[in-house]
Amino acid sequence: MxxxxxxxxxxxxxxxxxxxxxxxxxxxxxxxxxxxxxxxxxxxxxxxxxxxxxxxxxxxxxxxxxxxxxxxxxxxxxxxxxLPVLDLTHDYLRMNPLVRRASPILLELRRNVRERIDLSLFDGPRMVYAARMQSKRESFFATLVGNSVPTACTSGGWAVMALLLEPEVAALLEGARHPQLTPRTLTDPAAIRDQIAQARRNGHALALEQILMGEVALGVAIPDAAGRPVAAIHIAASLSEWDPEEFRRRMAPLAAEAVRSIVSG
The missing domain is CATH 1.10.10.10 (Winged helix-like DNA-binding domain superfamily/Winged helix DNA-binding domain)
Structure with missing residues (x-):
């Protein structure tokens, strides 16, 4: 043939x-x-x-x-x-069971923290945003559902990789591009591995100015019934308003509780 x-x-x-x-x-x-x-x-x-x-x-x-x-x-x-392409996007989100379960929980989380809340889906080398609940600071493109960012330079991506087996992490880091999105974006695989190890110990990841300058973001992975990571919750805010450790202390328990509610739902 x-x-x-x-x-x-x-x-x-x-x-x-x-x-x-x-x-x-x-x-x-x-x-x-x-x-x-x-x-x-x-x-x-x-x-x-x-x-x-x-x-x-x-x-x-x-x-x-x-x-x-x-x-x-x-x-x-x-x-x-x-427009028909957007119709398909709507139908995908409407029919996705994880997005359906997560939506009311994310709304409640947004009311509690009053900062940006994202749900991103794990797609190998990238995290794809399926829900975005904005604060007052975001640019137009940052608000769009369907926008994607490299798994290796986001808090949610680090949290997701913390649930993967080591050969899977190695394959992701070796096969992925590591773009320098900001002056502080980590591109060295060893430095990224350090963040993954911290996420494994803490149950969450904290990222400083990896995607946007002036932004702090905390990510918690969402596993499926078999314990495999399928998505992540991100909470993002401004470093001009938050000390990173205070942000971690305040947001990590709330994000973890939201994940438990999504998984148990």
Missing amino acids: TVSDDQPVSARPQAEDALFVRSLARGMSVLEAFQGADRALTLTQIAARTGLTRSAAQRLVHTFRKLGYLTLAEDGRGFRLD
């Missing part, structure tokens, strides 16, 4: 899977091309990001436009995702 050059590289490992629909994978690669894009994409850019030929990209973009998932940008120079 041969694989068409129109097929994106990401789909090729499944070429021998008789149930794998390669045409569907090619289509999904067009939607995935918009991950991380900060503006509308042209056909040429979509083709480059997917590994498709320009003609294949054109056919798939046309199909998604007919279905409503893509629309022409306002200036007519490219394409962007349209």
Whole structure:
């Protein structure tokens, strides 16, 4: 069996899977091309990001436009995702049992601490925000559900990795990029391991200015029924208003109790 050059590289490992629909994978690669894009994409850019030929990209973009998932940008120079994609996001969150259980508990936690509360889902090298309950300080992009950050440089990520076996931690640290998001972001795997070890001892992780300057964040992992980490609660606040150790003392018990309520629910 041969694989068409129109097929994106990401789909090729499944070429021998008789149930794998390669045409569907090619289509999904067009939607995935918009991950991380900060503006509308042209056909040429979509083709480059997917590994498709320009003609294949054109056919798939046309199909998604007919279905409503893509629309022409306002200036007519490219394409962007349209509302039906947001409908799918809503349905995912609505049907996710963890998000459903956690939502009322997070609302109560937000009322108690009066700081930003996040629920992030563990997805290997990244933590993906599924719920964000904001304080008064956040920028627009920081407020969006679906935003993701590297697992290795967040309090929730450190707390999650503290529940993993050592070979799994090693694989995550060796295979992940460690971007310097702020001047204080830890990029040395040994320093990150120290934070994971502290999280294992404390039952939570405390991160200082890892994602945003001036921010302190505390994370507690949420395990599934088998004890595997699947998500994390973050509480984040301003260092101009909190001493880090006082923040830890005040927030760690509340975050831990919220996790217990989610797990037992």
